[in-house]
Amino acid sequence: MTVSIKDVARQAGVSIASVSRVISGKPGVGSATEARIRKIMEDLNYRPNLGARGLVKQQTGNIAIIVPRGSFTLNNPFFSTVIDGIAKGIDQSDYNIVMSFSSAQQKKLLENKSVDGIILFSPRSEEFRLEWLENLGLPTVVIGSYIDDSPFPCVRPSDTDGIDQAVHALYERGHRHIGLVNEPMSSMHSVKCWEGYHQALQRLHLGPGSNDMLELNEFDVNASDRSVAAFFRSRPTMTGIVCASDYLAIGIMRIAATMGLSIPEDLSVIGADDVPIASLLTPALSSVQVDLPGIGQEATRMLIDLLTGKHVDSKNLVFPMTYIDRETTRNTEH
Amino acid sequence: MTVSIKDVARQAGVSIASVSRVISGKPGVGSATEARIRKIMEDLNYRPNLGARGLVKQQTGNIAIIVPRGSFTLNNPFFSTVIDGIAKGIDQSDYNIVMSFSSAQQKKLLENKSVDGIILFSPRSEEFRLEWLENLGLPTVVIGSYIDDSPFPCVRPSDTDGIDQAVHALYERGHRHIGLVNEPMSSMHSVKCWEGYHQALQRLHLGPGSNDMLELNEFDVNASDRSVAAFFRSRPTMTGIVCASDYLAIGIMRIAATMGLSIPEDLSVIGADDVPIASLLTPALSSVQVDLPGIGQEATRMLIDLLTGKHVDSKNLVFPMTYIDRETTRNTEH
DNA sequence: TTGTATGCGTTATCAT
DNA sequence: ATGATAACGCATACAA
Numbered sequence: 001m002t003v004s005i006k007d008v009a010r011q012a013g014v015s016i017a018s019v020s021r022v023i024s025g026k027p028g029v030g031s032a033t034e035a036r037i038r039k040i041m042e043d044l045n046y047r048p049n050l051g052a053r054g055l056v057k058q059q060t061g062n063i064a065i066i067v068p069r070g071s072f073t074l075n076n077p078f079f080s081t082v083i084d085g086i087a088k089g090i091d092q093s094d095y096n097i098v099m100s101f102s103s104a105q106q107k108k109l110l111e112n113k114s115v116d117g118i119i120l121f122s123p124r125s126e127e128f129r130l131e132w133l134e135n136l137g138l139p140t141v142v143i144g145s146y147i148d149d150s151p152f153p154c155v156r157p158s159d160t161d162g163i164d165q166a167v168h169a170l171y172e173r174g175h176r177h178i179g180l181v182n183e184p185m186s187s188m189h190s191v192k193c194w195e196g197y198h199q200a201l202q203r204l205h206l207g208p209g210s211n212d213m214l215e216l217n218e219f220d221v222n223a224s225d226r227s228v229a230a231f232f233r234s235r236p237t238m239t240g241i242v243c244a245s246d247y248l249a250i251g252i253m254r255i256a257a258t259m260g261l262s263i264p265e266d267l268s269v270i271g272a273d274d275v276p277i278a279s280l281l282t283p284a285l286s287s288v289q290v291d292l293p294g295i296g297q298e299a300t301r302m303l304i305d306l307l308t309g310k311h312v313d314s315k316n317l318v319f320p321m322t323y324i325d326r327e328t329t330r331n332t333e334h
Numbered sequence: 335m336t337v338s339i340k341d342v343a344r345q346a347g348v349s350i351a352s353v354s355r356v357i358s359g360k361p362g363v364g365s366a367t368e369a370r371i372r373k374i375m376e377d378l379n380y381r382p383n384l385g386a387r388g389l390v391k392q393q394t395g396n397i398a399i400i401v402p403r404g405s406f407t408l409n410n411p412f413f414s415t416v417i418d419g420i421a422k423g424i425d426q427s428d429y430n431i432v433m434s435f436s437s438a439q440q441k442k443l444l445e446n447k448s449v450d451g452i453i454l455f456s457p458r459s460e461e462f463r464l465e466w467l468e469n470l471g472l473p474t475v476v477i478g479s480y481i482d483d484s485p486f487p488c489v490r491p492s493d494t495d496g497i498d499q500a501v502h503a504l505y506e507r508g509h510r511h512i513g514l515v516n517e518p519m520s521s522m523h524s525v526k527c528w529e530g531y532h533q534a535l536q537r538l539h540l541g542p543g544s545n546d547m548l549e550l551n552e553f554d555v556n557a558s559d560r561s562v563a564a565f566f567r568s569r570p571t572m573t574g575i576v577c578a579s580d581y582l583a584i585g586i587m588r589i590a591a592t593m594g595l596s597i598p599e600d601l602s603v604i605g606a607d608d609v610p611i612a613s614l615l616t617p618a619l620s621s622v623q624v625d626l627p628g629i630g631q632e633a634t635r636m637l638i639d640l641l642t643g644k645h646v647d648s649k650n651l652v653f654p655m656t657y658i659d660r661e662t663t664r665n666t667e668h
Numbered sequence: 669t670t671g672t673a674t675g676c677g678t679t680a681t682c683a684t
Numbered sequence: 685a686t687g688a689t690a691a692c693g694c695a696t697a698c699a700a
Contacts, residue, residue, distance in 0.1 A: 001471075002392075002447065004677055015687045020679060030685055050446045051385045051394060052677035055692045058336075060385060062432070074417050075610050080408035087408075087435035096443055098396070099431045101421035109430055112384045113336065113693095137335075254614045263616075276409050280588045282597075282616055338693055349671045354695055364669055386693035389676045447677095 003044045012040045023048060062098045063090070063303065064115040068123050069103045073220075076247050077275035078292065079121065082143060085296025086119060093304050103127070110136055117303050122146040122156075124186045139306040141299045145188040153306075155299040155317040157273065159189060162288040162321030163196030166242040166270040169286070169323045171204050174332045175240035175268060179212040179231070181252055182244045183219050190215070193244040193272070212238065221251030228255045232267075239268060239332045246271035246278045246287055253281070253328070264330040274324055283327030290321045337378045346374045357382060396432045397424070397637065398449040402457050402521075403437045407554075410581050411609035412626065413455065416477060419630025420453060427638050437461070444470055451637050456480040456490075458520045473640040475633045479522040487640075489633040489651040491607065493523060496622040496655030497530030500576040500604040503620075503657045505538050508666045509574035509602060513546040513565070515586055516578045517553050524549070527578040527606070546572065555585030562589045566601075573602060573666045580605035580612045580621055587615070587662070598664040608658055617661030624655045 005023070009016040014033060021029045022037050029037075040046075054060045065086065067079055074080050090097060098115055100106040109115065115138065120128075122144035133140065134151060142154040163180070170178050180197040183190045194213060201209040214231045216224050228251075232238070243249040249271030253263055261267050263283060271278055274289035298317055305312050339357070343350040348367060355363045356371050363371075374380075388394045399420065401413055408414050424431060432449055434440040443449065449472065454462075456478035467474065468485060476488040497514070504512050514531040517524045528547060535543040548565045550558050562585075566572070577583040583605030587597055595601050597617060605612060608623035632651055639646050 002677095006677080016678085017680085017687055017689095018685085021686090024679080026680095028685060033685085047445045047447065049389075049677050050448050051388050052692090053679075054385050055383075055389060055677080055694095056679045058692075074408055074414035074421075075411060077409060080414050083408050091436045091439070094439070094442075096439065096448070097433045097435075099433070101431075102425045105425070105428075105430065108428075111381045113381065114384050114430070250611065250614050253616060257616060277584065277611060280584050282587060282591060336693095339695095340693080350694080351671060351673095351696080352669085355670095358695075360696095362669060367669085383693050386676090387695075389678090389693080390695050392676075 002049075003046050004049070005046070008037065008040050008044060008046050011044065012037045059116050060114055061095055062115045063095045063300075064106075064109055064118045065097055065099050065121075066106055066110070066118060066123075066128075067099075067121045068127050069101065069106070077277060078245060078247060078273055081273075081275050081292040082121075082296040085293030085298075086300050087296075088293060089297040089300025089304075093300075095304070095307075110138065117141075117307050119143060119299055119303055120152070122188055124184070125188075126186060139303060141303045141306070143295060143299050145192045147188065153302055153312060153315045153317070155295050155302065156319065157290040157292075157295065158318050158321050159192035159272075160196035160199065162272055162290065162323075163193045163242055163244070164200040165321065165323045166272065166288050167197060167200035167204070169270065169325065169329065170240035170242070170268055171200075171206075173240075173268065173329060176206065177212070177235070177238045178206065178209075178240040178242065179214065179235065179238050180209065180242050180244070181214045181216070181221070181228070181231075181248050183216055183248070185215055187219075190244060197242060216248075221248045221255075225255055225258075228252065229259055232256070232259065232261070239266075240329075241267060241269045243269065243271050246273050246275045246285060249285055249287070249328075250277075250281065253285075264328050268329040268332070270323075270329060272321075279326065286326040286329040287324050288321045289324045290319050295319055336383075337380050338383070339380070342371065342374050342378060342380050345378065346371045393450050394448055395429055396449040397429045397634075398440075398443055398452045399431055399433050399455075400440055400444070400452060400457075400462075401433075401455045402461050403435065403440070411611060412579060412581060412607055415607075415609050415626040416455075416630040419627030419632075420634050421630075422627065423631035423634025423638075427634075429638070429641075444472065451475075451641050453477060453633055453637055454486070456522055458518070459522075460520060473637060475637040475640070477629060477633050479526045481522065487636055487646060487649045487651070489629050489636065490653065491624040491626075491629065492652050492655050493526035493606075494530035494533065496606055496624065496657075497527045497576055497578070498534040499655065499657045500606065500622050501531060501534035501538070503604065503659065503663065504574035504576070504602060505534075505540075507574075507602065507663060510540065511546070511569070511572045512540065512543075512574040512576065513548065513569065513572050514543065514576050514578070515548045515550070515555070515562070515565075515582050517550055517582070519549055521553075524578060531576060550582075555582045555589075559589055559592075562586065563593055566590070566593065566595070573600075574663075575601060575603045577603065577605050580607050580609045580619060583619055583621070583662075584611075584615065587619070598662050602663040602666070604657075604663060606655075613660065620660040620663040621658050622655045623658045624653050629653055 100109045117139040140152045271287040274287040278285040451473040474486045605621040608621040612619040
């Protein structure tokens, strides 16, 4: 049924070696026979079997995108926006993207020689063991904050500085009691956000803040309505909230609304990453902008460089963040 | 470097056939040798090469997800939500997801025997020719409205009825001049939405509506600010807008805000599909709900049935839509 | 129960 | 310039 290189060879009255040569554009075949072979390939609608080729060339042409299971949701705009950037980066190449969604399948995917390299969204500490990843022997690029001394190159936002900026923005607008809504600290990203928050409060002489961080149990704030409400209610003087992501901020806005708090009148809110919908919300979400598609694109470039043996210069690529003032923040008197 | 079935065989002092048997759980190997082989596999950390296996079994273990290039954006919540459902469906199986993003690569992916089946998001008429798709000879399931007599099973929302419901909802709230914001009519989805809109207006004796549909040039409303503004300005009596998707509706809300129109006071807006963020917006978006993850999951199930030779009963699976009243719609006097 | 041999579709080496 | 042939890692029909 499926037409192979043999069929072409037979039809053209040549050996499979010659056919293979014209396919891969290698020299050593007369222009007359070449033309004949091409014609036959066309007629027979021949397509190379990439699996077979991969078998001999020891490469698959596939790149795995691994997103931590659980925080996953393409609906989390952080992922979808970065992946859009990956898509752009990969367009230039011949690689395809392979994804698995359960962690059992992800393991299989990586172990069974189905991919040439990995783009790894910073896993939580309990997810993949570093040793296990190294053992894979696959070129890997990490997106997002990750263990500082990991052997993999890493592309990420300057989370710490970003959150720092957000706190400062609120301070400049008169806020003195500022909280942080954070994801579980098992993620390195959360740790970095905490550091930025803490560092800003220190500099502004606003205290350590240990008491004003809400650490969610889940990565999805929508699963935590009650604890969020309790957090707000027990801190009546708190006028400003910084969130570790826009996704979180959107959830916070929703919960605040159900509590009768209006934004920004009663509460100023700042997100992080500035995902596309942030500016589409009403009120538009103030956030700390970073070039998320750029991160995806750069990570892809680095991985492809790794894959093609090019020298990879920068081991850590940190994208700057800059505060964007929109409608969820306003001045307050203290 | 990479340990193959041969290495295991040699180490265990058996033939590769025996090793292959225990790998695939086939009978015909003594429990003693089996144990020995398993031990060696463990020690050597043997992993089967899926590519090689695929070569002999004539299958890859991969399923392609094809999203029309251009409307694409994982950021379009329609796609990301459906894909979440696909992820759930595929978790039960052993298949991986492969995606390409440029249409040249998508063609290659499908032609070069890299996948066993296709989940195809309803392509626009100019995208893939039906004949070409059939020629591939790959099991295919289409998600979303598509050519009515396509040979592929299809899972989709009841677009026509959904838009009809939206128009009726506005009518019941007193609206008499109701517009439709639609995507390019080159997509079957847009045609279905138009049909629902037209049908509702007919039933309600509100005229054909031909003049009150805005057909965007792009799939992304954010590229069309000016034409949207012109559309609104030239129809001062229009109090209600139905959108072909929530994504569109969100864009419309943003543009309306910049025009000084407040929602729902000046304009009622209804989206379609009820993506997760719809309810998180402020004001929360009224929409026509449909089980998007369910659609993805069912499509996956159908494809896997197709792949495993099971009988596929329903050729067309249409998911019902039901209007959800939230905060972007209100009563009006006429 | 176990082993041998062939083939899956390619690429690559070595002759011719 | 062209062709035989081995090899990639695995499954399987057939022999033993």
